[in-house]
Amino acid sequence: MDNTRAAPIRRGLPPGPKGTWIRGNLRQFSDQRLKFFLDVGRTYGDLSSFRFGPRRIFLATDSDLIEQVLVTDAKHYIKHFGARAYKPVLGNGLVTSEGEFWLRQRRLSQPAFLKNRVLSYAPMMTQLTDRMLSHWRPGELMDVHFEFSSLTSAIALKTLFDLDDPGDRERFTETLRLAFDLMSARFRSLLRLPTWLPTPANLRLKRAVAELFQVVDGFIAQGRARKEPGDDLLSRLVAAQDDDGTRMTARQLRDEMMTLYLAGHETTALTLSWAWYLLSQHPAAEEKLVAEWQRVLGGRTPNADDLPNLPYTEAVLTEAMRVYPPVYLIGREATCDLELGGYRVKKGYTVFMSQWVNHRDPKYFPDPEAFRPERWENGLARRIPKYAY
Numbered sequence: 304m305d306n307t308r309a310a311p312i313r314r315g316l317p318p319g320p321k322g323t324w325i326r327g328n329l330r331q332f333s334d335q336r337l338k339f340f341l342d343v344g345r346t347y348g349d350l351s352s353f354r355f356g357p358r359r360i361f362l363a364t365d366s367d368l369i370e371q372v373l374v375t376d377a378k379h380y381i382k383h384f385g386a387r388a389y390k391p392v393l394g395n396g397l398v399t400s401e402g403e404f405w406l407r408q409r410r411l412s413q414p415a416f417l418k419n420r421v422l423s424y425a426p427m428m429t430q431l432t433d434r435m436l437s438h439w440r441p442g443e444l445m446d447v448h449f450e451f452s453s454l455t456s457a458i459a460l461k462t463l464f465d466l467d468d469p470g471d472r473e474r475f476t477e478t479l480r481l482a483f484d485l486m487s488a489r490f491r492s493l494l495r496l497p498t499w500l501p502t503p504a505n506l507r508l509k510r511a512v513a514e515l516f517q518v519v520d521g522f523i524a525q526g527r528a529r530k531e532p533g534d535d536l537l538s539r540l541v542a543a544q545d546d547d548g549t550r551m552t553a554r555q556l557r558d559e560m561m562t563l564y565l566a567g568h569e570t571t572a573l574t575l576s577w578a579w580y581l582l583s584q585h586p587a588a589e590e591k592l593v594a595e596w597q598r599v600l601g602g603r604t605p606n607a608d609d610l611p612n613l614p615y616t617e618a619v620l621t622e623a624m625r626v627y628p629p630v631y632l633i634g635r636e637a638t639c640d641l642e643l644g645g646y647r648v649k650k651g652y653t654v655f656m657s658q659w660v661n662h663r664d665p666k667y668f669p670d671p672e673a674f675r676p677e678r679w680e681n682g683l684a685r686r687i688p689k690y691a692y
């Protein structure tokens with residue numbers, strides 16, 4: 304083992320729910336996945352185990368164990384099977400890539416994510432938000448998730464590719480949705496034949512992915528052809544250079560752009576939608592939020608400098624992401640036999656860590672089901688362990 308520690312390793316597996324002989328705990332998971340993880344975490348504690356078919360899975364809920372997997376022993380883990388399943392669309396972008404390649408891409412991308420760079424997008428974000436709000440009418444019933452998804456998609460396409468044209472946007476989101484739906488259907492199906500087999504489903508997926516790639520390659524070619532590099536992320540990634548002067552290839556650019564679009568727009572839309580839902584259920588919090596905006600902004604459009612003066616706004620979003628985390632699960636797969644929490648994680652085992660479970664730990668968040676932005680007001684973020692949220 305590569306991470307042997309002084310503590311002796313127990314025989315067997317961490318405790319966990321009983322499953323069936325062939326499917327293990329897949330049925331319980333498929334029926335109600337969030338409840339399944341929460342029940343397992345609450346019943347069996349810091350480290351538990353179960354099985355999805357032949358796959359052995361550990362669930363780590365203790366923040367030290369999570370740190371061990373994600374940080375201390377990171378080099379002995381790769382991304383889990385669920386993340387890898389998105390490779391046909393995301394290729395080798397930051398979310399799906401590994402090891403040295405990931406590190407190099409991460410270093411190349413990092414400057415584009417410096418705080419000031421990100422803050423420089425604020426005027427464009429508020430402008431697109433104003434555009435959305437200009438067609439909201441008082442008293443009208445809105446599908447907020449549709450509104451926020453369109454908004455964050457527009458923001459992502461503008462910040463990533465400098466794309467503002469509604470036609471371009473539609474082409475991209477339509478081709479992406481089709482490819483993603485087909486891939487998710489493949490992931491859900493029990494009989495998953497290799498992608499190279501020319502089955503009707505595989506051929507449909509292949510055609511959808513080819514069309515999507517053609518659209519994104521077109522955007523990248525447009526971006527590269529511009530005489531003056533823009534402020535968008537694509538321009539920054541095109542210009543990014545490694546210490547040895549190498550740049551990203553067209554393929555790498557495409558993978559990173561797709562990854563950033565997907566990772567960035569759905570998560571932020573979900574955050575806003577759930578926050579709005581929670582506010583609709585908690586009028587006192589909504590009143591306090593609006594009062595803060597009136598006091599600090601007095602009706603004008605905010606800018607990045609206002610952020611430090613909007614602590615309740617931050618608390619509302621932090622609390623919304625605690626109660627309804629946009630990403631509820633992350634996972635890693637062991638590349639060699641390892642130790643975790645006194646047990647042996649064999650090569651090929653998966654370790655899951657669940658925001659849904661951790662954010663409902665009453666040790667750190669008393670009355671965890673309650674939406675209470677005030678809990679963040681007196682420095683809670685600094686008092687809880689780093690991996691509890």
Ligand code: HEM
Pocket residue numbers: 397398409562563564566567568570571574628629630633634
């Ligand atoms: C509320 C908003 C967001 C949430 C909750 C969120 C959540 C996460 C989580 C949990 C991971 C870790 C996944 C893992 O290691 O298995 C992750 C990684 C990542 N996210 Fe986000 N994210 C958000 C917004 C964004 C945005 C706006 C972008 C880009 C524009 C983005 C880009 C990425 C990338 C590139 C990674 C992979 C990083 C790496 O491994 O180097 N995310 N995100």
